[in-house]
Amino acid sequence: MNTQTSCGVTAEQLENFKTICKAHGLRVTPQRVEIFKMVAQSKEHPDAERVFEAVRKTMPNVSLDTVYRTLSSLEELGLVFRVGFSSKARFDADFDEHYHFVCTQCGEVYDVFPAPGERLEVPPEVEEYGRVHKINLQFSGLCARCQKETKKDL
C-alpha cells in the first residue's frame, strides 16, 4: 500500500529553503534538508514521528529529537507550519458561533463574535469529505498588548 507521500520538491523550493536558512544564520545540514523535503513533499500533514520514520529510510541515524528541533526551526523560519492548534487542550462551553484570535507570543485566546452579516458559511466542496459538525476558525498573530510590549523593548 502506498500512502502517497511522494511527488517531490521543486528545485526552487529547495533553493528558497537554503537561502532562508542562511539568511537566519542556520546551517544547511543534510538532516534539515531531508526533513524539509519530507514535509514539503508530503500531502498527509505528518506528525514528528511520521517525519522521523520517513527520513530514517534514507538517513538511518537521524534521531527523533533532531526531527522535533528541526520542525520547530523550520516553523520559526516560516517554511513549515502546524496544522490547527496543539499542545494542551483548552475548553469552551460557549456554543454561540464565534472564532478565536490566538496570540503567537503570549498564547492568549480572544473570542471574536461575527457581525450578523458575516457569519461563515460552509463551502459546498467541504461537504464532499463528510458532514460538518463543527467549524473551528482561528486567526493568529501578535495581539495588541504584545505589540505594545515589543515596541517598549526597543
Add this chain to the structure above:
Amino acid sequence: MNTQTSCGVTAEQLENFKTICKAHGLRVTPQRVEIFKMVAQSKEHPDAERVFEAVRKTMPNVSLDTVYRTLSSLEELGLVFRVGFSSKARFDADFDEHYHFVCTQCGEVYDVFPAPGERLEVPPEVEEYGRVHKINLQFSGLCARCQKETKKDL
C-alpha cells in the same frame, strides 16, 4: 488582579446539564457540577490544570485526573468542546490558502482548497485584537469513509 473568570451560570444551563447527564446514564456528582460550572462560566478557555485550580478552591480534594475524565465526558455529551486542535502536532508546508476537514473518528486530515470566489476574508473586528498573520480554518465531522464503516457495522 481579577482574571475575569466569574459571571455565573444560569439555572437553565445547569438544568440542561443535569438532564443531559441523566439521559446518558451519567451520575450528577458534585465534581461534575463544579467542573461544568467552571468551564461554562469562564471566558478564558481554560485548560485542565486551570479548571483544576479553580474547582479546588471550593472542593479541595478533587483530583486532576477527575478533571480530565470529566472534561472528556462533558465533551462527549456535547456540553463542552475543545478549542482548536490538540494532542500531537502535525505539519504542513503548503502555503496556498486552504482549509482542513478533520475526521473526528479516524483523525484523517483532508485538504480543502476554496474555489476562487469563496476565499475567506478576515472580518474587520478581528483586526482589533491584533494583526492576523495566519488563518486556520478547520471543519470537523465524520469523513465519508468512516460514515460507510459505521453503516457496515450495523
Add this chain to the structure above:
DNA sequence: TTTTTTGCAAATACTTTGCATAACG
C-alpha cells in the same frame, strides 16, 4: 578552528489508566 548541530539519554509536560474505596440513585 570556531560555532552550530547532532545523537544520546534523561527530563518534562500533558493526559490516561488500574484499582480499591466512596458515593450516587
Add this chain to the structure above:
DNA sequence: CGTTATGCAAAGTATTTGCAAAAAA
C-alpha cells in the same frame, strides 16, 4: 444495594533539554 465515579499512584504519549562528540562554515 448494585453500579458508577473518585482519588491515588503509576503508566503512557508527546515533546524538550543538557551535554559531549561530530560536522558545517
